[in-house]
Amino acid sequence: MENDSLTRYSEITEKNRREIVLLRGAGCKWRRCAFCDYHLDFSSDEDSNFALNQEVLGQVTGKYGRLEVINSGSFVDLDRRTLGRILDISIEKKITEIHFECHWIHRGAVAALRKAFEAHGIQTKIKIGVETFDALYREQVLLKGIDETSPAKIAACFDEVCLLFGLDGQTEASMRCDIETGLAYFERVCINIMVENTTRIKPSPPVIDTFMKKLYPVYKDDGRVDILLNNTDFGVG
Numbered sequence: 001m002e003n004d005s006l007t008r009y010s011e012i013t014e015k016n017r018r019e020i021v022l023l024r025g026a027g028c029k030w031r032r033c034a035f036c037d038y039h040l041d042f043s044s045d046e047d048s049n050f051a052l053n054q055e056v057l058g059q060v061t062g063k064y065g066r067l068e069v070i071n072s073g074s075f076v077d078l079d080r081r082t083l084g085r086i087l088d089i090s091i092e093k094k095i096t097e098i099h100f101e102c103h104w105i106h107r108g109a110v111a112a113l114r115k116a117f118e119a120h121g122i123q124t125k126i127k128i129g130v131e132t133f134d135a136l137y138r139e140q141v142l143l144k145g146i147d148e149t150s151p152a153k154i155a156a157c158f159d160e161v162c163l164l165f166g167l168d169g170q171t172e173a174s175m176r177c178d179i180e181t182g183l184a185y186f187e188r189v190c191i192n193i194m195v196e197n198t199t200r201i202k203p204s205p206p207v208i209d210t211f212m213k214k215l216y217p218v219y220k221d222d223g224r225v226d227i228l229l230n231n232t233d234f235g236v237g
């Protein structure tokens, strides 16, 4: 579904300052996560995606030397010309660190991506959405599609992890455990608070309240933790 009303370029000016672009790909190949409807931002028209992505990438200035690329799926869903353009822009704008997102099922593609960027001295940081390290909840309720329970093994191919809080059944202890596990095995943790969307998974106000009272004050100033109270808090979406 093409959606051109989205904001696709922004700057993150606190914590690990970086530019961020929301590009459009061919669509998430997993598409089954029970809480997600942002995979609806895709198009099977490769020329149209490239035209859009090229325009968005044209706004990158390189001012922070860091760029985060997201595309409502995994980097493998981006077309070859867009990936080439990202590399060209990164070289041109002297980006030294680039972030991509990737689902577990595409972990085999990470090494080649790293190699392509690292050949130009650009470090890659790959972010995986794990949502919770409680594997039973993650797979039976959230349908995340990660057939591995060990945080160390999940982290082997990835640098950064996204967690999803504000769901029925989560507690202060479970959320704290997820954050601490994330910090132990990954360089950075990005916490998303569930917001109302078109899926059957609904935000739990008491769980969000617990997070805000007990955990937000502890982690809000941690330089390794991003907290998105709203899914547009990075300025894109």
Ligand code: SF4
Pocket (backbone or CB within 6 Å): 028, 029, 030, 031, 032, 033, 036, 037, 038, 039, 072, 073, 103, 129
């Ligand atoms: S992998 Fe990401 S984009 Fe795909 S369905 Fe899950 S949360 Fe949505």
